[in-house]
Amino acid sequence: MQTPEQTDYIIETAGLTKEFRGFTAVNNVNLKVRRGSIHALIGPNGAGKTTCFNLITKFLTPTRGTIHFNGRDITALKPADIARLGLVRSFQISATFPHLTLVENVRLALQRAAGLHYQFWRSEHALDKLNGRAMELLSDFGLADHAHLTAVELSYGRKRALELATTLALEPEMLLLDEPMAGMGGEDIARVAELIRKAAKNRTVLMVEHNLSVVASLSDKITVLARGEILAEGSYAEVSGKPEVIEAYMGTGASTGGAAQEAHAGATA
Amino acid sequence: MNGKNLEVLVMAGLFVLLLAAPFVVYPVLMMQMLCFALFASAFNLLIGYVGLLSFGHAMFFGGAAYITAHTVKVMGFPPEAGILAGTLAAAVLALATGVLAIRRQGIYFAMVTLALAQMVYFYCLQSPYTGGEDGIQGVPRGRMFGMIDLSNDLTLYYVVLAIFTFGFFVIYRTIHSPFGQVLKAIRENEPRAISLGYRVDQYKLMAFVLSGTLAGLAGSTKAIVFQLASLTDAAWQMSGEVVLMTLLGGLGTVIGPAVGAILIILMQEKFKTLGDWVLVTQGVVFVLTVLLFRKGIAGEIAAYATRIRR
Numbered sequence: 001m002q003t004p005e006q007t008d009y010i011i012e013t014a015g016l017t018k019e020f021r022g023f024t025a026v027n028n029v030n031l032k033v034r035r036g037s038i039h040a041l042i043g044p045n046g047a048g049k050t051t052c053f054n055l056i057t058k059f060l061t062p063t064r065g066t067i068h069f070n071g072r073d074i075t076a077l078k079p080a081d082i083a084r085l086g087l088v089r090s091f092q093i094s095a096t097f098p099h100l101t102l103v104e105n106v107r108l109a110l111q112r113a114a115g116l117h118y119q120f121w122r123s124e125h126a127l128d129k130l131n132g133r134a135m136e137l138l139s140d141f142g143l144a145d146h147a148h149l150t151a152v153e154l155s156y157g158r159k160r161a162l163e164l165a166t167t168l169a170l171e172p173e174m175l176l177l178d179e180p181m182a183g184m185g186g187e188d189i190a191r192v193a194e195l196i197r198k199a200a201k202n203r204t205v206l207m208v209e210h211n212l213s214v215v216a217s218l219s220d221k222i223t224v225l226a227r228g229e230i231l232a233e234g235s236y237a238e239v240s241g242k243p244e245v246i247e248a249y250m251g252t253g254a255s256t257g258g259a260a261q262e263a264h265a266g267a268t269a
Numbered sequence: 270m271n272g273k274n275l276e277v278l279v280m281a282g283l284f285v286l287l288l289a290a291p292f293v294v295y296p297v298l299m300m301q302m303l304c305f306a307l308f309a310s311a312f313n314l315l316i317g318y319v320g321l322l323s324f325g326h327a328m329f330f331g332g333a334a335y336i337t338a339h340t341v342k343v344m345g346f347p348p349e350a351g352i353l354a355g356t357l358a359a360a361v362l363a364l365a366t367g368v369l370a371i372r373r374q375g376i377y378f379a380m381v382t383l384a385l386a387q388m389v390y391f392y393c394l395q396s397p398y399t400g401g402e403d404g405i406q407g408v409p410r411g412r413m414f415g416m417i418d419l420s421n422d423l424t425l426y427y428v429v430l431a432i433f434t435f436g437f438f439v440i441y442r443t444i445h446s447p448f449g450q451v452l453k454a455i456r457e458n459e460p461r462a463i464s465l466g467y468r469v470d471q472y473k474l475m476a477f478v479l480s481g482t483l484a485g486l487a488g489s490t491k492a493i494v495f496q497l498a499s500l501t502d503a504a505w506q507m508s509g510e511v512v513l514m515t516l517l518g519g520l521g522t523v524i525g526p527a528v529g530a531i532l533i534i535l536m537q538e539k540f541k542t543l544g545d546w547v548l549v550t551q552g553v554v555f556v557l558t559v560l561l562f563r564k565g566i567a568g569e570i571a572a573y574a575t576r577i578r579r
């Protein structure tokens with residue numbers, strides 16, 4: 001059963017719940033992400049944001065509930081197969097292949113689509129034809145000069161940029177970004193925000209981010225999560241005015257500006 | 270010169286040494302070294318490039334040795350067909366055991382492979398075809414392709430060298446292939462590889478089968494060289510020995526495991542007169558290597574070469 005309203009949403013979860021030995025990390029979450037939008041998932045530390053990502057990408061199995069992607073039930077799929085459908089995630093702790101070069105890192109995202117992944121009898125020079133595209137992506141992220149370093153030699157901000165470049169190399173239909181700005185300085189933040197905006201032109205982005213000024217400027221819609229449950233949903237202006245949101249962030253009632261600063265401080269500390 | 274060129278240069282140098290070796294060293298000893306060098310290199314494909322510690326590789330080495338010995342001695346296969354049969358049997362065994370083991374991680378993977386290898390061991394002990402405690406002795410070396418007389422040690426040495434070179438080349442190619450690149454990605458960061466859409470179990474299984482098959486090729490060749498397949502080949506100590514060889518030479522290096530195997534075989538040969546003390550000596554050498562060269566002998570040399578090039 002697929003009605004027109006349903007297909008407006010690229011992701012739809014219903015009653016999504018995850019319990020860890022009696023502790024409910026995600027509780028009855030009904031999340032809808034509109035196709036082509038940038039949707040932010042925010043909330044205090046431990047709210048269950050990363051767990052939500054793990055459930056949607058099947059890195060964790062939900063205790064209850066269903067997940068639909070493009071109207072298709074993906075609740076029973078394996079994580080690699082979710083990625084193959086075009087729903088690709090990044091990780092909260094930057095995820096690269098540390099002892100491979102930047103070119104090799106990005107190329108790994110290109111190899112599968114190019115059919116260069118099972119051949120053990122061919123020389124790795126067969127991969128050279130992917131170098132051009134890999135370099136293109138690296139220069140988009142200001143990493144071209146470092147292309148032949150290994151990932152472990154990069155600064156934290158650049159590792160995140162590399163991770164994003166690798167993710168985008170897959171040309172995913174939808175991106176799940178878990179705190180893409182964490183650990184970055186002001187300049188990097190501005191650049192990565194621009195890259196996300198560019199990447200989102202023809203795809204959907206669901207993003208966890210503590211930097212609320214980034215959230216305010218980038219996202220079309222915001223979902224606030226607290227103690228595993230959806231607390232509020234709407235535009236930044238709608239959400240940031242709600243007393244329960246302020247309270248969740250501050251513990252007590254305080255100004256929204258304070259909430260933003262608090263969250264920012266928490267992210268950069 | 271980059272690391273890969275250096276690697277090729279060292280391998281070419283070693284190959285020339287191997288060509289000349291039987292005129293200096295007793296050929297049977299050299300052949301033993303080559304068989305174990307291939308065995309350790311095959312094992313390293315799994316531990317060094319996928320990060321999976323198998324503690325049951327003796328089942329492929331020993332299993333293949335028994336099949337080759339049986340097909341050649343009892344069924345009258347020519348040596349090349351016997352080696353092929355043993356190697357194929359190892360491939361099938363690796364596929365069957367790999368499917369069971371590959372889903373486990375870390376120490377559980379080691380335990381499952383050990384348990385499966387023990388089952389193979391007990392089969393070899395009990396089965397009417399394997400000669401029990403005696404093993405299968407007096408396997409004729411025969412004529413390869415009906416013309417090359419293998420009873421001559423020197424001739425056999427070059428056949429074994431050809432087999433070793435082939436097996437080593439397959440491993441080298443695998444490591445430096447598009448598939449090898451995916452294996453490295455899995456070893457480096459498995460969740461990230463999954464999130465890029467790689468069904469990692471499939472690549473691990475493929476690596477396991479390749480590794481087991483080549484370990485089988487080593488065991489089959491050994492059966493022809495020594496004209497013998499015995500319980501020693503399939504016992505858990507053999508699985509342990511290949512771990513030791515690999516660590517000693519340098520886990521995850523191309524040449525290291527072969528170097529480690531050669532050193533261990535040399536040591537066992539030199540200290541033969543010490544009897545049980547061989548094990549103690551071996552243990553001491555092993556502990557010293559692990560303490561002094563964390564990356565193994567070849568690993569430390571490679572690291573040193575990288576340092577002076579900077």
Ligand SMILES: Nc1ncnc2c1ncn2[C@@H]1O[C@H](COP(=O)(O)OP(=O)(O)OP(=O)(O)O)[C@@H](O)[C@H]1O
Nearest residue numbers: 020023025043044045046047048049050051052092
């Ligand atoms: N594998 C696990 N086992 C047990 N508890 C877990 C597990 N993963 C997460 N949790 C718990 O679930 C809760 C939600 O964690 P989660 O990582 O989803 O929070 P988050 O919103 O991403 O927080 P942060 O902003 O700090 O990243 C936390 O209390 C955490 O301790």
Ligand SMILES: [Mg+2]
Nearest residue numbers: 049050051092
């Ligand atoms: Mg988190």
